Amino acid sequence: MKMVGAMVAAARIAKNLTQKQLGELVRLDAETIASIEQGRRALMPNVAELMDFHLGLPGLLTVAANEMPERDVAPPWSEEYMDLEQRAVAFSWYECAVVPGLLQTEGYMRALFGGRVPPHPTETIERLTADRLARTKILRRKAPPSLSFILWEAALRDQLGGTDVYSEQLRHLLACMDLPHVTLQILPLGRTHYASHSGSFTVLETPEHRYLGYSEGQRSSSLFSDPEYVSILAQRYGMLRTQALNTEESKGLLIHLLGER
Numbered sequence: 001m002k003m004v005g006a007m008v009a010a011a012r013i014a015k016n017l018t019q020k021q022l023g024e025l026v027r028l029d030a031e032t033i034a035s036i037e038q039g040r041r042a043l044m045p046n047v048a049e050l051m052d053f054h055l056g057l058p059g060l061l062t063v064a065a066n067e068m069p070e071r072d073v074a075p076p077w078s079e080e081y082m083d084l085e086q087r088a089v090a091f092s093w094y095e096c097a098v099v100p101g102l103l104q105t106e107g108y109m110r111a112l113f114g115g116r117v118p119p120h121p122t123e124t125i126e127r128l129t130a131d132r133l134a135r136t137k138i139l140r141r142k143a144p145p146s147l148s149f150i151l152w153e154a155a156l157r158d159q160l161g162g163t164d165v166y167s168e169q170l171r172h173l174l175a176c177m178d179l180p181h182v183t184l185q186i187l188p189l190g191r192t193h194y195a196s197h198s199g200s201f202t203v204l205e206t207p208e209h210r211y212l213g214y215s216e217g218q219r220s221s222s223l224f225s226d227p228e229y230v231s232i233l234a235q236r237y238g239m240l241r242t243q244a245l246n247t248e249e250s251k252g253l254l255i256h257l258l259g260e261r
Helices: 002-014 019-026 030-037 045-055 060-066 076-087 106-114 122-140 163-177 227-243 247-259
Strands: 090-095 146-152 182-187 201-205 211-216 221-224
Touching: 002 030, 002 045, 002 060, 019 030, 019 045, 030 076, 045 060, 076 122, 076 211, 076 221, 090 227, 106 122, 106 163, 146 227, 163 182, 163 247, 182 227, 182 247, 201 227, 211 227, 221 227
Parallel strands: 090 146, 146 182
Antiparallel strands: 090 201, 201 211, 211 221
16 A cells, blocks of 8 residues: 555656545545555555556556555445545445444444454454444544434344344443434334335535535445445435424333333
């Protein structure tokens, strides 16, 4: 990553471009360009293609990005989002399969990572859990972001990790709902229609008040900056909020689920 970053920096300087100017050409901010050049962030193939074009390179960065070995167990495509997650000032997060990562307990994380097929080695599970736990500190930092979550009820019906882990996760969700900057609404089962059949997604607002969309699949993820598509995600989220239970009703459902244990 450091070698590829050094190549980016050398090509940029040869074109007499600042990091900010290169960032504008490839639709990234100057801080992100700096992270790539310093080897702290992987160069994504789509960004590499743009850099090759604007820097007059014959596909060198594209080859480097596509042949980059995985640095660690976190998929390289998620690194840009994780960096943005730590800097964001607001989130709108819809999740339909599992409890959102920032709201998961340690036991729930271990159950998720431990259930992977093919299975992770024990040391990998430990590392993934530690990394995700570190991300959850965003909830209680001195100046936390505004966090709005919508969670499909189906994700709450699976008792991942067993009864104890499940009960702890429900109690944790109730505790998170007491935080003044956290809103959680549950989209109940039985609706005749709802606003997003295409899976989970997040809309986040950066400190520069840019809005970005993010979605993740089995082997890749997408970070969207196109205003038109981000607007579509925001519209879907707004409609989901009207279709979900309000916060008091959502609390009541969580308490009911706890009582069933």
